[in-house]
Amino acid sequence: MSREKGKEFAEQDLTPMTGAATDVAPLGRQQKPAHELTADEDIDVADWDRVAAMAEFKQLVLAKRKFILPATIFFVVYYFALPALVGYAPGLMSKRVFGVVNVAYLFALSQFFMAWLIAALYVRAANRFDGMAQRIISKLKGGR
Amino acid sequence: MNASLVMFLGFIAITLWITWWAARKNTGSNAYFAAGRSLTAWQNGIAVAGDYMSAASFLGIAGIIAFQGYDGFMYSVGWLVAYLTVLLIVAEPLRNAGKYTMADVLAYRLSPRPVRAMGALSxxxxSTFYMIAQMVGAGALVSLLLKDTGISFSTAVIAIGILMIVYVVFGGMLATTWVQIIKAILLMSGTILLSILVLKHFGFSFGAFFDAIAHVTYHDAKGNLVTQDFLTPGLRYKPPYGALDLISLGMALIFGTAGLPHILVRFYTVPDAKTARVSVVWAMVIIGSFYILTTFLGFGAATIVGRDFIAxxxxxxxxxxxxxxxxxxDLFFAFISAIAFATILAVVAGxxxxxxxxxxxxxxxxxxxxGKERSPGEEVRVARITAFVVGAVSMLIAILLGPNANVAFLVALAFAVAASANLPVIVLSLFWRRFNTKGAVAGLATGLLSSLVLILLSPSILKTEAIFPLENPGIVSIPLGFLGAVIGTLLGREPHAEDxxxxxxxxANTGLGAEKATSH
Structure with missing residues (x-):
């Protein structure tokens, strides 16, 4: 895209403050705050195509996908294994492990720890993603 | 004077004071709709938990486990795992790309008017299904607890409706948030106390507790005295369709939560995506602990109180x-009942x-x-009037349905609709370049219609003459919602949306241009 916004783009803050005391659209033909704009009126706050083309951005998206996709597949499979086994393998699930406590209860209980574990791993990974995003933003603000 | 009534009134006094405090701080739309986007992660996390753990969780799950054992615990599991969908897929992009509502994200690259109209409808x-369920539950609870004071079901429903309108109309999101935080803390304390007392009853021996669960005695529908192992699955979901129904329920739960409007709006109340993420984790810790403790509430009720007595x-x-x-x-009974009441009130306000x-x-x-406000503050004014109307309509429907309406069924319906209509379009809008307006409208419409029609044809409504054999429509209506969205999209191209x-x-990935917090 050949929109010439390289220079002014470099100087301005990329994320305009829109939260005035009352952030409602003023009457008349004044410019509306950024979030009030419909898609057609939206003036870009950043050169989106340029950001999207940055190697750092592609790495960020890839890194996120590499975590989120397998994590999602894992939790969905692990979760649906529970109702599926409870429904189709009741014999296995009623097997008692400790005293009267059976596989079904332990498997259900394990789901809570699975969820917490994935959440913890994601938060750790996401801190890395935040750093990557921050570097993209500071590079943009630096103008190159 | 009734101890429950005193505690109810105490809770009401505190929440009204919060509303008064919040009303003075509310200036402008950001403050009213999104608490100025200034909440911290723990505040929002506790509020998410408070918004989520409804009458269906506290009263409903304890009841299902007490009556049908293990199968009820499946609700507990699904309701926590659901938050992984929220955490991994929805929360952060939503915060970065939206303003006040779920439809903001759709309107971002699609044609705003049709998708917003459909989004608002869904x-x-x-919200209405969810709300009616809460009102019916609250009315039944309050009128039962306070029956010696002469308060009827209708009076109780009207009182709750008026309170909720006051919170929302005057206090906005800030007051609603604090009501939810207080409620979540009360609910957790009550649940922990109750669990400790259950364990104490069994001499702090898990072995004795689980042994009791394995031998629960009650009178079945035919009046025979039976002893059941309540840890064994299958007391509620029986062949031939039990297994499919369980999977269907699971789908509605784990994909529905990420489409519940009252949960999604909570992510607009924090300053940025990182805070939104950390608040989901806070919520998961609280919600998970609560649902694990439903083991003690539900099985405790089954073993200590017994099915027959509760019935x-x-x-x-x-x-x-x-x-x-x-x-x-009695005093603890009054305390727990007051907590249940607070629980409902907070959810209803959300x-x-x-x-x-x-x-x-x-x-x-x-x-x-x-997209234009014709006069300053119009949007907030309209929201206040809507809150009043929504409150009045739900009061009316709840009174018409009466205290015996099936509460859990209405909540499950809300989850199924959210999973079938909202989630497909949110996900496709965030991850599929080709996705367009036709797709969004078709997806929302198919999801909404198919889930509603299947519920109408289900055993929940038609009993034994059901045309659709499952209680929960999720397993059919969620794929239909996705299918509708995909087919609608493929019908045409929308270059603007793709650009x-x-x-x-x-x-969504960097937070560039995201809505900022307003300073107080």
Missing amino acids: TLTV QNGGTNMSAPLLAKALAG LTISASTSFAHDFWTNVLHH KFTELTVR
Whole structure:
């Protein structure tokens, strides 16, 4: 895209403050705050195509996908294994492990720890993603 | 004077004071709709938990476990795992690309008026079902607890409706948030106390507790005395369709939560995506601990109080309060009942604010008036009027349905609609470049219609003459929602929407251009 916004783009803050005391659209033909704009009126706050083309951005998206996709597949499979086994393998699930406590209860209980574990791993990974995003933003603000 | 009544009044006094405090701080739309986007992660996390753990969780799950054992615990599991969908897929992009409502994200690259109109319709549908369920539960609870004071079901429903309208109309999101935080803390304390008392009853021996669960004695429907192992699955979901029903329920739960409007709006109340993420984790810790403890509430009620006694004294929904009474007497019973009441009130306030925000922001301002407020503060004014109308309508329907309406069924319906209509379009809008307006409208419409029609044809409504054999429509209606969205999209191309995809991806991943917090 050949929109010439390289220079002014470099100087301005990329994320305009829109939260005035009352952030409602003023009457008349004044410019509306950024979030009030419909898609057609939206003036870009950043050169989106340029950001999207940055190697750092592609790495960020890839890194996120590499975590989120397998994590999602894992939790969905692990979760649906529970109702599926409870429904189709009741014999296995009623097997008692400790005293009267059976596989079904332990498997259900394990789901809570699975969820917490994935959440913890994601938060750790996401801190890395935040750093990557921050570097993209500071590079943009630096103008190159 | 009744101890429950005193505690109810105490809770009401505190929350009204918060509303008064919040009303003075509320200036402008950001403050009213999104608490100025200034909440911290723990505040929002506890509020998410408070918004989520409804009458269906506290009274409903305890009741299902007390009556049908292990199968009830499946609700507990699904309701926590659901938050992984919220955490991994929805929360952060939503915060980065939206403003006040779910439809903001759709309107971002699609044609705003049709998607906002559909988005508002689906938000109002989900919220109304959810709300009526809460009102019916609250009315039944309050009228039962306070029957010696002469308060009827209708009076109780009206009182709750008025309180909720006051919170939302005057206090906005800030007051609603604090009501939810206080409620979540009360609910957790009550649940922990109750669990400790259950364990104490069994001499702090897990072995004795689980042995009791394996031998629960009660009278079955034919009046025979039976002894059941309540840890064994299959007491509720029986062949031939039990297994499919369980999977269907699971789908509605884990994909529905990420489409619940009153949960989604909570992510607009924090300053940035990172805070939104950390708040989900806070919520998961609280919600997970709570649902693990439903083991003690539900099985405790089954073993200590017993099915027969609960059935004769208020029915399944009274399991947790009756357990409190059996363990520690009337005062504790009053305390737990007051907590249940607070629980319902907070959820209802959250539902009202999300429904009225959606109507005012999506439908009134953006659909009817092309994104312009005709006078300053119009959007907030419209939201306040909507809150009033939503409150009045739900009061009316709840009174018409009466105290015996099936509460859990209405909540499950809300989850199924949210999973079938809202989630497919949110996900496709965030991750599929080709996705367009036709797809969004078709997806929302198919999801909404198919889930509603299947519920109408299900055993929940038609009993034994059901045309559709499952209680929960999720397993059919969620794929249909996705299918509708995909087919609608493939019917045409929308270059503008595809161009905007790059922008949305950059915004969602970096937070560039996201709504900022307003300083107080």
